[in-house]
Amino acid sequence: MIQVTDLQKQFKTLRKKEGAAGGLRTLLSRDYQVKEAVGGISFAIEPGEFVGYIGPNGAGKSTTIKMLAGILHPTSGTVSICGMSPHRERRRVTRRLGVLFGQRTGLWWDLPVKDSYDILAAMYGQDNRVKETRLAQLSELLALGEFIDTPVRKLSLGQRMRADIAAALLHDPDILFLDEPTIGLDMIAKRSIRNFLKQINCELGKTILLTTHDMDDIEQLCKRVMVINHGKLGFDGSIDRLRSRIGLPTKIRVCYASQVPPCGSLPDTRLQLISQEGRTLTISCNREELSAMEALRLLEQLGIIEDVHMEEPDFEDIVHQIY
Amino acid sequence: MIKWLRMYRLLIAASIRSRMEYRFNFWFSTLMAVIINVVEFLMLAVILLKFGHIKGWTMEECGYLYAVLTLSKAIYRTAASDVHHLEKYLVGGDLDALLLRPIPILLALMSQNFQLKAGELIQGTAILTICMGVMIRQGQMTWTAIPLTMVVIMSGAVLLFAIGLLTATAGFWILRIEELQNITEDAARTAAQYPMSIYPNWLQWLLIGGIPVAFANYLPSLYIVRQQMDWWIIPLSCAVAFLVLGAALAAWRVGISRYQSTGS
């Protein structure tokens, strides 16, 4: 369904010239600074898959999605969506694609939601009857009824996201690209969006590629995960394999009631010392191998614990672990 | 083609409805635009009232030049408003959303934020009617000048659009185009509002061969108003307009493929 081979994207930016005639010199100069955003990645996605695409900021996630959607032209390599190239046949490919950028809306900001759907339907050449049945179906799934006549600018973020998902699905595409669909939402809205996405994948059978910064999105939705960092794919496999590969690294900061002796060796090899400052030790352990309670019990052997602080694994850290 | 025209109409309608959400601003800005245009023309009129003519160009003739150009510009900016504002799309990455739609980008861009340049259209038509009326009564031109003038206005609109598009396209390479637009659109158009014989030779040639706004009003009017040129200047002006348009569209296509979106 989606076939990506050795995809590469370099951005060229002109080096700015300083000084009096800088503006003119910048206009004329050929002095480029080349930055590689995506450096040769390949993957294939089969019909019906739900794939998570993760990586830190600036890793090349959005650039990849934009190349898949035909917004950016790749520097080299090929993309094929249902056998077509998105940058050579952009208009035909957009008919098979639904794309959602969580940070931006694809709807008409000042018009009622319904109007946006009418315009989109006209763009895709959908006739009225098809559009109405489709809309009824989506309206039931995403509960659009409560705000369909409200101008987009007056929607809450959660409502807007639902409206945007419906817009992406209106022309019945086979593939959905979702770029951070849960960004900025509260827990309840996130949960409902996740439920919708699950249904869209299972019941409507759409192939979904999802980028996100929220690990919960990935764990609850995706069977397969791809991790990108510095423009390269660092991992491509099932969520279980990802978990077993990185475990659950956790940082524990323990403050003791009295000075503890500088300890070169901790009571257990599964605990690693990160730093020691006076009475405070910072320790890391993998919760896959060692439960939090067990770790504390071991640490108590060093002295009376006054205060404990635990840090959940940071997303950036997880990705770094893969390298 | 018909399909795209229908699409364009639909999008313009949506654009107008969006604008009408801010009704006060719409009428307020239209009124202000009328005032600005009247004052602008008044400056030229005052000089001509005081001194009679500039290098042999009378009030009516100068008014004709001014009105033709105003109408061409109003048509261009009405039909393709956001082409002029491409910089905003490039810097903010808003072009992404347009690229996801199954219609040509240029069409999407042209139909965004539709602005009816009512002020310019009314004022331009009024001045043109008055000036042509006087000149026809004086026997300086005949009724045939009316259809010819309409052709010139349309071809001028195409030319200004093409120059605007070409300038905007430069944004795919240099990103910031406001300063460039100031030269190719604003300064060049202001220069063309006045009879070009007042300029030194290098500037005249720049306005004919470099940024060819001379073909939008001055050169055609040398035939229509002053009979100093032959009829072929009219088809030539149209040809130049479409030639520049062709070049602009070709450049646009290359530019789109270089679109870099914004990081994130």
Place this chain on the structure above:
Amino acid sequence: MLFLVLARKTYARNLQYRSAHLVHNIASALFGFIYVSIWMGIGENRPLGEYGLTGIVSYVAFNQASLWVAAFLTNGLGMEQSVRTGQIALDLMRPVHLFYHLMCKEWGQIAYQFVYKFLPIYALYFFVLPLHVPSSWQTFFWTAAALSLAAYITICLNYLIGALALWTTESRWLYWVNYAFSMLLSGFLIPIEWLPKTLADISRSSFYPYLHYIPTRIYLGMEDRSALIGAVCWCAAFTFLCLAATGFMRRKVEVQGG
């Protein structure tokens, strides 16, 4: 000192875009050149009153350069934007008076534009046009004084335009209408005595001549410093208006609840 800190910040912020602004000067110089050409076309075989052809060329050229000190300031002193973002409520609560705060910033803008726009354009015209240059330093001094007063009046005007954004949300249009009127009534392109009687009367009873006509005539040695008394009076009146406007704004923001 607050004044210097704010002014210097604005100046420094502009420095980053210096190169783009210099490209912009090409367009600005071109505009002036168009206006000069109009007068050269007219003055070809006609006497041009007390100015003469060189006089009027200098008049128009100097006006074009001084646009960057006396006319092209920040639209509404940036208040339209701060109204839209709600920043205005915060600004009104600062211990510094809003008018003083924005004015200080704008002087930095003017200083920048003087160095990077006025001077380059002036220098260009000095070389390519027969530009009149005063022979005494006193003329330079009083021209500078006149331009400073003009700049102050324009700051006040923009403050009032910006303040209106609180009621109309958009003040961009007022900025341009003011600009259009100023082009006609300030004697920017046409010396005021050559305007039709009604327009000349309107102009003389307004502050507009102090923006271009008076400073440039002082520069050309056709007017002496006593002409500036009127400018000082207008400055005082505008200061009063701006302070009054701030009072209204406070009330409006309080009603809206910030």
